[in-house]
Amino acid sequence: MTIYQQAAHFLSPLFPDIPTNEARPFVTLTYAQSIDGKIAGSNGQQLILSGNGSMIMTHRLRTMHDGIMVGIGTILNDDPRLSVRLVDPSDPTPPRQPQPIILDTHLRFPLGAKLLHNFQSGAGKAPWIVTAAIDGHTSLPDLLSLLRRHHGIATLMIEGGARVIQACLGAVGHVDLLVVTVAPTIVGRDGVAATGEMAGETTPATAAPRFPRLDDVRYEQFGRDIVMAARPAWD
Numbered sequence: 623m624t625i626y627q628q629a630a631h632f633l634s635p636l637f638p639d640i641p642t643n644e645a646r647p648f649v650t651l652t653y654a655q656s657i658d659g660k661i662a663g664s665n666g667q668q669l670i671l672s673g674n675g676s677m678i679m680t681h682r683l684r685t686m687h688d689g690i691m692v693g694i695g696t697i698l699n700d701d702p703r704l705s706v707r708l709v710d711p712s713d714p715t716p717p718r719q720p721q722p723i724i725l726d727t728h729l730r731f732p733l734g735a736k737l738l739h740n741f742q743s744g745a746g747k748a749p750w751i752v753t754a755a756i757d758g759h760t761s762l763p764d765l766l767s768l769l770r771r772h773h774g775i776a777t778l779m780i781e782g783g784a785r786v787i788q789a790c791l792g793a794v795g796h797v798d799l800l801v802v803t804v805a806p807t808i809v810g811r812d813g814v815a816a817t818g819e820m821a822g823e824t825t826p827a828t829a830a831p832r833f834p835r836l837d838d839v840r841y842e843q844f845g846r847d848i849v850m851a852a853r854p855a856w857d
């Protein structure tokens with residue numbers, strides 16, 4: 623089995639009957655972390671954590687979604703392309719490119735961003751910049767509903783960064799599927815923790831913060847990395 627086939631074999635069963643929800647997209651949250659739970663180095667330095675195999679898996683995951691969303695912190699720090707490039711060379715069909723969507727509260731998106739060059743050179747779609755915010759943050763439930771009902775986004779992949787991951791996992795009902803690559807690397811205490819600042823949900827009835835339970839957990843090794851897929855549940 624090639625690594626491309628392995629990625630397809632692992633991911634395809636995770637998307638059985640979507641899209642079924644008319645109120646918001648099916649949301650996949652994904653990121654890569656070190657074994658000590660860090661997604662970036664000190665001062666947010668971008669790290670190549672994924673090996674070739676799990677990166678191919680991530681690109682395969684990108685092709686399976688209508689939209690791909692990150693926070694502006696990731697744009698300013700990493701200048702990502704968010705496009706599908708690592709595809710099976712034996713497949714003659716060009717890959718489907720997801721729609722980039724950026725959470726950019728204060729309109730800081732740089733005009734020199736690779737995402738714009740990508741679009742201008744025909745390698746990706748023009749990014750959508752979301753500026754609507756209350757207290758510095760876009761309401762995720764409102765945005766998800768808007769994307770599903772009015773912009774044709776039935777499947778959405780959220781790729782980070784830290785604040786966005788914590789906003790997604792720390793509140794009830796935003797994420798349908800979690801896909802985390804764990805790389806055999808130690809970053810140390812100065813790195814950026816994937817879930818470091820996550821407060822969790824509290825209700826008047828529960829003093830202790832709540833976090834999602836992870837159901838239907840699957841693991842697969844890609845090269846030196848372990849990829850975990852699971853469905854967050856709050857009941």
Ligand SMILES: NC(=O)C1=CN([C@@H]2O[C@H](COP(=O)(O)OP(=O)(O)OC[C@H]3O[C@@H](n4cnc5c(N)ncnc54)[C@H](O)[C@@H]3O)[C@@H](O)[C@H]2O)C=CC1
Pocket residue numbers: 652653654655660661662663665666667668669671692693694695696697699700725726727728755758759760761762781782783784785786787789814
């Ligand atoms: N290893 C990995 O898989 C990844 C690592 N990263 C790393 O993450 C770091 C960037 O993360 P952050 O600085 O935390 O920036 P971020 O990418 O999470 O963006 C956060 C910003 O998004 C805006 N925003 C609007 N609505 C929001 C909401 N509802 N919730 C959260 N933010 C909202 C705000 O302006 C906020 O400051 C970089 O160091 C980057 O390298 C980023 C993506 C993936």
Ligand SMILES: Nc1nc(O)c(N)c(N[C@@H]2O[C@H](COP(=O)(O)O)[C@@H](O)[C@H]2O)n1
Pocket residue numbers: 653654668669670671672676677680692696700701702703704705781782803
């Ligand atoms: N899967 C994965 N593994 C890593 O090691 C990473 N550093 C990331 N980062 C995410 O990918 C974006 C870069 O995307 P392009 O290659 O430029 O298309 C980066 O901004 C993070 O969102 N992901």
